[in-house]
Amino acid sequence: MAGLKLYSVSDSPPSTAVKMALEALALEYTNVEVDFAAGEHLSDDFSKKNPQREIPCLDDNGFFLSESVAILQYLADKYGPGHSLYPRDPQQRALVNHRLAFNISTYYARIAEYAVAPIFFDYKRTPEGLNKLKIALNVLNTILERQGTKFAAGEHMTLADLSLVAATMCLEAVEFDLTPWARVQRWYADFKQAAPRLWAVAEPAMLELRAFSNSPPDLSALRHPYHPVRASK
Ligand SMILES: N[C@@H](CCC(=O)N[C@@H](CS)C(=O)NCC(=O)O)C(=O)O
Numbered sequence: 001m002a003g004l005k006l007y008s009v010s011d012s013p014p015s016t017a018v019k020m021a022l023e024a025l026a027l028e029y030t031n032v033e034v035d036f037a038a039g040e041h042l043s044d045d046f047s048k049k050n051p052q053r054e055i056p057c058l059d060d061n062g063f064f065l066s067e068s069v070a071i072l073q074y075l076a077d078k079y080g081p082g083h084s085l086y087p088r089d090p091q092q093r094a095l096v097n098h099r100l101a102f103n104i105s106t107y108y109a110r111i112a113e114y115a116v117a118p119i120f121f122d123y124k125r126t127p128e129g130l131n132k133l134k135i136a137l138n139v140l141n142t143i144l145e146r147q148g149t150k151f152a153a154g155e156h157m158t159l160a161d162l163s164l165v166a167a168t169m170c171l172e173a174v175e176f177d178l179t180p181w182a183r184v185q186r187w188y189a190d191f192k193q194a195a196p197r198l199w200a201v202a203e204p205a206m207l208e209l210r211a212f213s214n215s216p217p218d219l220s221a222l223r224h225p226y227h228p229v230r231a232s233k
Pocket residue numbers: 009012013014015041053054055056066067068069104227
């Protein structure tokens with residue numbers, strides 16, 4: 001048995017969500033750091049593992065899976081059946097799935113566009129992007145407020161928290177002020193306190209993103225198929 005292998009990038013939010021799930025489920029795995037700056041994930045060789053040419057990508061003894069949400073769900077189903085991270089009750093599970101879908105379609109998508117992409121590529125932080133991000137934060141704040149629970153899908157920590165925390169850490173990395181979203185701010189702080197082992201997985205990624213935010217990496221040699229690359233200085 002070769003075991004689980006995760007192709008990831010150290011400062012990547014979706015990779016971080018998967019690493020937190022592996023930690024939460026106490027699963028051993030081999031981490032394969034992909035050289036993003038060299039475009040390793042864009043290579044034809046990598047596309048055999050993941051035709052999307054994205055990380056993260058899981059290799060479970062030759063079973064390849066990408067999309068962090070699908071990976072989280074697979075890991076919980078296969079290696080943690082019955083674990084409170086991914087409840088079996090259809091309505092509880094539906095709420096977890098809803099938060100995961102909301103994160104990937106809206107919350108993280110807007111954070112990635114506004115906060116993360118301009119660190120690495122030639123994108124601007126626009127007022128429109130900020131407005132879309134604020135609307136997504138309003139939604140998460142309302143969900144948490146109405147639900148009145150400590151975690152994103154109920155009283156127990158679930159896969160939803162892992163994905164949403166990995167997204168929110170990008171806002172912390174760029175020192176985005178969460179004060180107007182008090183429930184989001186409290187939920188994020190509560191997560192760190194409730195799950196120090198998981199936060200220990202995420203914090204180095206957040207700090208690495210912050211370092212890149214303060215001093216953007218030189219990706220001018222990267223011939224990226226769809227991101228506008230900043231010219232070298
Ligand atoms: N929907 C994907 C998003 C993954 C994603 O955006 N990965 C980024 C790195 S954090 C990536 O590989 N981007 C490819 C690129 O920018 O070339 C997931 O959640 O797995």
